[in-house]
Amino acid sequence: MSNSLVIIPTYNEKENITKMMDTVFALSHPFHLLIVDDGSPDGTADLVKAAMEQYPGRLHILERAGKMGLGTAYLDGFRWGLAREYDYFFEMDADFSHNPKDLVRLYQACAEQGADVAVGSRYTRGGKVENWPWDRVALSYGASLYVRMITWMPVKDPTAGFVCFSRKVLEAIDFDTIQFVGYAFQIEMKYTAKRLGFKIKEVPITFTDRILGASKMHKSIIQEAVLGVLQLRFRKY
Numbered sequence: 001m002s003n004s005l006v007i008i009p010t011y012n013e014k015e016n017i018t019k020m021m022d023t024v025f026a027l028s029h030p031f032h033l034l035i036v037d038d039g040s041p042d043g044t045a046d047l048v049k050a051a052m053e054q055y056p057g058r059l060h061i062l063e064r065a066g067k068m069g070l071g072t073a074y075l076d077g078f079r080w081g082l083a084r085e086y087d088y089f090f091e092m093d094a095d096f097s098h099n100p101k102d103l104v105r106l107y108q109a110c111a112e113q114g115a116d117v118a119v120g121s122r123y124t125r126g127g128k129v130e131n132w133p134w135d136r137v138a139l140s141y142g143a144s145l146y147v148r149m150i151t152w153m154p155v156k157d158p159t160a161g162f163v164c165f166s167r168k169v170l171e172a173i174d175f176d177t178i179q180f181v182g183y184a185f186q187i188e189m190k191y192t193a194k195r196l197g198f199k200i201k202e203v204p205i206t207f208t209d210r211i212l213g214a215s216k217m218h219k220s221i222i223q224e225a226v227l228g229v230l231q232l233r234f235r236k237y
Contacts, residue, residue, distance in 0.1 A: 002032045002058070003087040004107055007077035009070055010035055012042045013094040021051055023100045025058060029107055031090075034060045034080060036073040069181030070161075071188075078170050087111075089170060091163045091186075098162040102205050106164040115201035116169050117193050119155060120162030126204030127157070136209075150229045151191055155200055158187050162205060165189075169198050187229060 006024060010017060017035070024033050033055075037045040048061045062080055064073070074091055081089050088110055092098045102120055109118035121127045123144055129137055140159065147158040161183070173192055180188050194200060 001085060002030045003085070003111075004029060004031045004090065004103075005077075005081040005084075005086040005088070006031050006033045006090040006092055006103060007074060007081070008033065008035050008092055008094050009073035009077075010037045010040060010044050010048075010094050011067055012040045012044060014040070014042045014044050014047060016094050016096060017044050017047055018051065020094055020096065020100065021048070021055070021059060024103070025055055027100065027104060029104050030058070031103060032058050032060070032086070034062060034077050036062045036064065036077050038064050038068055038073065039066045069185075070183065071178065071181040071185030074185065074189075075175050075178065078165075078175070082167070082170060087167045089165045089167070091161055091165075093161060097208055099206065099208070102162070102203070103164075105203050105205075106162070109201045109203050110164050110166050113201065114199065115164075116166050116198035117190065117200045118164040119157060119160050119190065119200060119202045120205040120207075121155075121157035121160055121202035122205065122207045123156040124202040124204050127202075127206070128204075129207045129209075131209040132207075147187055147229050151187075153191055153194055155190055155194075156202060158190055159183060161186050162207075163189070165193070169193050169196075172196050172198075184229070 021033060024031055035048045045061060045063055052059045062076060078089055088107060090103055098120060106118040106120060109115045122129050123141060143159055144157055178188055
């Protein structure tokens with residue numbers, strides 16, 4: 001039994017999912033993998049289920065009826081893992097914008113270096129972004145500055161989606177109070193963990209824009225993030 005569960009939400013990721021599964025299971029640490037698929041019409045779930053015979057006990061799938069949002073996918077994945085014996089829970093994208101090899105470094109930050117939450121950070125010292133146009137980099141970095149200014153949260157990449165949570169952090173968070181379903185979910189989870197007194201450590205990574213498949217970013221996600229940060233900061237008042 002592994003102590004580490006990697007949760008990957010998917011919607012139309014057939015170009016990436018098989019390679020992603022094989023890459024994660026080839027790592028030195030024996031990660032388990034939970035795919036949370038929101039009814040992908042391209043057959044992503046079928047590829048996962050076909051691979052479960054190759055990786056018995058290590059590969060799992062949670063199928064949902066349709067697109068219900070990134071945040072709810074992770075929360076369902078957390079609930080699934082908490083009902084089992086995992087100690088470390090990882091968020092990661094399916095499109096290789098997050099290098100699976102960095103999972104080991106995130107694990108070490110929590111399991112060996114005392115962090116409660118480890119963030120794969122583009123904007124801490126040693127982190128960087130590749131293959132993004134300048135306007136996308138400016139938007140992302142500007143969003144990080146905005147979040148830090150409003151929330152006073154000492155995390156240089158608060159919007160990052162490559163994260164390890166220790167079990168005690170997730171057990172301490174009331175999931176029913178988590179409001180956001182888009183990328184603001186990533187900010188809310190870190191902000192909540194920090195307010196609860198948990199230690200957050202940033203691990204520098206190289207973020208690479210997806211090569212295959214379509215981006216899930218759209219205007220409503222950006223709007224939720226902008227307004228959501230203000231709600232987070234002043235919710236206690």
